[in-house]
Amino acid sequence: MKLIIVKDQTQGGKQAFEILQREIEAGAKTLGLATGSTPLELYREMRDSHIDFSALVSVNLDEYVGLSPDDEQSYARFMKEHLFEAKPFHKTYLPNGKADDLVQETERYEQIIADNPIDLQILGIGRNGHIGFNEPGTAFDSTTHVVNLSPSTIEANSRFFEKPEDVPTQAISMGIASIMKSKKIILMAYGSQKADAVAQMVKGPVTEALPASILQNHPDVTLILDEAAAGKL
16 A cells, blocks of 8 residues: 555645546546545545546446435535536446335446446545445455445434434445455545544454455555544554
């Protein structure tokens, strides 16, 4: 793993963008994208850039089960507001959280990943070490699947919803094996609340109890951390 320590999230977004720009210039065609607060500065850099993304494909990590693409809290809406409206891509893919047959939808999405090999995957990390929505205990050989979100993840997501009962309890997520197929990975983490998970990811054993630890086995991972998130390394 390559480690980059930054002053704050703004600087982290700039560092991630510089890597992304180099990868595009080197021929990257498919970006794996994430949601949540972690990549916001990266997406701002992308919006403000002069890069034309109209020939590129994006494949998102996950989507909540039960939310339509136009729901204010859906990840489809998030991506539209924070990136796609300003910077259209040739094709953008997210799981369909309203699919009638969720198992069939996971199979469809896994085929999309197979058809669009990810050149650069953007990741965050959960306080419990999850990547995507792959909670502790998820098998390392998992492909796209329906996830029952852990209480800690539901609690962390509750700040985005008006009432606790509105927070989805399931999501469709790329599996760990799906993520590991990416040619290059950037994982960003900010804040002391991520320090334990980051330390275990980098220095601990590779174990399904901490999903992000599998990244020790990937050949090309860059960690972009502020000093607080890196505080226990």
